[in-house]
Amino acid sequence: MKIALAQIVxxxxxxxxxxxxxxxxxxxxxRRKAGLVVFPELGLTGYxxxxxxxxxxLDPDSDPRFRKIVSRSKGLxxxxxxxxxxxxxxxxxxxxxxxxxxxxxxxxxRKVFLPTNGMFEEAKFFAQGRDFRTFEAPFGRxxxxxxxxxxHYGASYVHYASGADMIVCISAAPGRGVEGGDAFETxxxxxxxxxxxxxxxxxxxxxxxxxxxxxxxxxAGGSFAFAPGGRLAARAAAIDPDLxxxxxxxxxxxxxxxxxxxxxxxxxxxxxxxxxxxxRASED
Amino acid sequence: MLPKINAAxxxxxxxxxxxxxxxKCGCKKGILGLxxxxxxxxxxxxxxxxxxxxxxxxxxxxxxxxxxxxxxxAGNLARRLGIRHKTIDIAxxxxxxxxxxxxxxxxxxxNKMARERMSILYDYSAREDAFILGTSNKTELLIGYGTIHGxxxxxxxxxxxxxxxxxxxxxxxxxxxxxIRRKVPTAGLWPGQTDEGELGLTYEELDDxxxxxxxxxxxxxxxxxxxxxxxxxxxxxxxxxNSEFKRKLPPIAKLSPRSVGHxxxxxxxxxx
Numbered sequence: 001m002k003i004a005l006a007q008i009v010x011x012x013x014x015x016x017x018x019x020x021x022x023x024x025x026x027x028x029x030x031r032r033k034a035g036l037v038v039f040p041e042l043g044l045t046g047y048x049x050x051x052x053x054x055x056x057x058l059d060p061d062s063d064p065r066f067r068k069i070v071s072r073s074k075g076l077x078x079x080x081x082x083x084x085x086x087x088x089x090x091x092x093x094x095x096x097x098x099x100x101x102x103x104x105x106x107x108x109x110r111k112v113f114l115p116t117n118g119m120f121e122e123a124k125f126f127a128q129g130r131d132f133r134t135f136e137a138p139f140g141r142x143x144x145x146x147x148x149x150x151x152h153y154g155a156s157y158v159h160y161a162s163g164a165d166m167i168v169c170i171s172a173a174p175g176r177g178v179e180g181g182d183a184f185e186t187x188x189x190x191x192x193x194x195x196x197x198x199x200x201x202x203x204x205x206x207x208x209x210x211x212x213x214x215x216x217x218x219x220a221g222g223s224f225a226f227a228p229g230g231r232l233a234a235r236a237a238a239i240d241p242d243l244x245x246x247x248x249x250x251x252x253x254x255x256x257x258x259x260x261x262x263x264x265x266x267x268x269x270x271x272x273x274x275x276x277x278x279x280r281a282s283e284d
Numbered sequence: 285m286l287p288k289i290n291a292a293x294x295x296x297x298x299x300x301x302x303x304x305x306x307x308k309c310g311c312k313k314g315i316l317g318l319x320x321x322x323x324x325x326x327x328x329x330x331x332x333x334x335x336x337x338x339x340x341x342x343x344x345x346x347x348x349x350x351x352x353x354x355x356x357x358a359g360n361l362a363r364r365l366g367i368r369h370k371t372i373d374i375a376x377x378x379x380x381x382x383x384x385x386x387x388x389x390x391x392x393x394x395n396k397m398a399r400e401r402m403s404i405l406y407d408y409s410a411r412e413d414a415f416i417l418g419t420s421n422k423t424e425l426l427i428g429y430g431t432i433h434g435x436x437x438x439x440x441x442x443x444x445x446x447x448x449x450x451x452x453x454x455x456x457x458x459x460x461x462x463x464i465r466r467k468v469p470t471a472g473l474w475p476g477q478t479d480e481g482e483l484g485l486t487y488e489e490l491d492d493x494x495x496x497x498x499x500x501x502x503x504x505x506x507x508x509x510x511x512x513x514x515x516x517x518x519x520x521x522x523x524x525x526n527s528e529f530k531r532k533l534p535p536i537a538k539l540s541p542r543s544v545g546h547x548x549x550x551x552x553x554x555x556x
Contacts, residue, residue: 048553052550052551179287180290213305214551216301
């Protein structure tokens with residue numbers, strides 16, 4: 001299968017323009033025969049929203065702009081980042097990622113870990129997601145994460161434990177640290193996690209970050225794909241916008257799991273019992 | 285110790301930042317004050333790369349015949365970068381004011397001159413339909429070594445997260461003329477003033493202390509244990525605290541449920 005990581009530069013607060021941008025990229029990816037296109041976190045809205053959150057929020061089931069993207073997903077899969085507000089939960093805004101396949105929304109993940117410290121203020125403006133679930137994608141079992149979710153490795157573990165063949169993380173990660181090589185130092189942090197998770201979960205890990213700058217903050221780019229076993233399959237440009245295509249062989253999951261028996265020997269029930277004890281103790 | 289920067293990466297990020305910010309506003313032209321010193325030279329070089337030399341205007345604004353070398357260096361730099369430049373002597377407007385309102389304070393006169401230059405920059409910003417590029421570095425922003433509503437006034441500030449010694453690294457990478465790179469840093473408030481003379485320590489030491497306090501989140505005690513002079517560390521901490529007002533918009537007295545500056549919160553790039 002060919003995948004596409006869309007390292008785009010969304011327009012802050014302009015859903016209409018960003019839908020057009022997504023449709024353009026989708027068309028390019030379709031021409032290149034991609035089976036999966038991954039867009040970055042909040043790609044439909046831009047990142048530094050603050051009070052704009054409520055203006056750009058949408059219901060993915062009924063919003064005509066969002067339906068346009070859904071209807072253009074015939075024959076392929078798309079991951080889209082947006083602000084979600086459902087009619088049943090009015091006034092609650094989620095930083096969300098939708099997995100869309102063949103004209104249908106298969107799954108929506110709501111960001112669980114909302115960074116709120118220093119330059120980050122997500123929990124001031126977003127409601128918190130409360131679940132990590134995998135789902136059946138056309139190419140296998142998959143799990144979604146959004147940016148900071150990925151840096152809490154328990155999140156990837158839950159996807160792994162529930163049988164993910166692929167973990168897809170969408171991101172709007174700002175670059176920090178200019179002492180090192182040709183990319184921001186923080187890019188290494190993401191890649192390190194991608195390498196480790198793909199190694200020990202023997203699953204594919206896709207990471208789509210954005211480019212561009214907002215309010216003086218430059219997003220670091222550097223999207224990547226790791227094949228099971230920590231094998232770097234592709235890496236997008238640092239800092240610059242990019243549309244990265246990469247062919248992946250889905251049989252690699254089976255190959256890796258025959259070689260490394262982490263998955264076979266995993267004991268989620270032991271982890272669960274231990275966690276339960278820890279959580280209970282902390283609640284006392 | 286303040287680590288060295290990857291100057292090529294910094295150049296790439298800052299050029300992209302300038303281009304992005306101007307692009308969002310649909311503005312093609314940039315304007316800045318050229319003092320003949322290092323900070324404005326580096327900013328001008330970055331702006332020339334980001335916007336094209338023809339889209340950058342450097343205003344050289346001496347007070348009378350006070351700093352002839354700086355005026356010459358600023359002009360040479362503009363020619364070297366291929367940017368437009370113009371010299372405006374601010375003596376007349378400064379002298380007419382102080383003739384009516386005399387003062388013996390060199391600082392007061394210097395601040396007034398910085399604000400006259402600011403008012404000229406903003407007027408030319410309107411004439412030229414150009415955005416003002418700030419030239420303040422992280423060192424002077426942190427210790428408040430700048431005139432509020434004077435040289436600190438700008439639309440965007442590309443170098444505000446680079447310490448002075450890092451600006452020097454960037455200047456070397458950008459191959460700026462030695463006459464500018466080797467110049468003794470001065471705020472230029474009066475003849476003979478030098479930053480390091482006035483501060484009583486070198487920029488290397490100042491930047492090391494600031495880096496420890498800011499990025500390293502070290503306490504005063506830890507900085508002293510690391511070998512810095514207690515009186516210097518105390519003075520720098522005082523300068524940082526006393527200049528916080530220069531880094532903020534003035535507080536607004538909150539009355540309503542939603543107030544500017546408190547909970548009416550939008551990005552700077554809103555609607556651009």
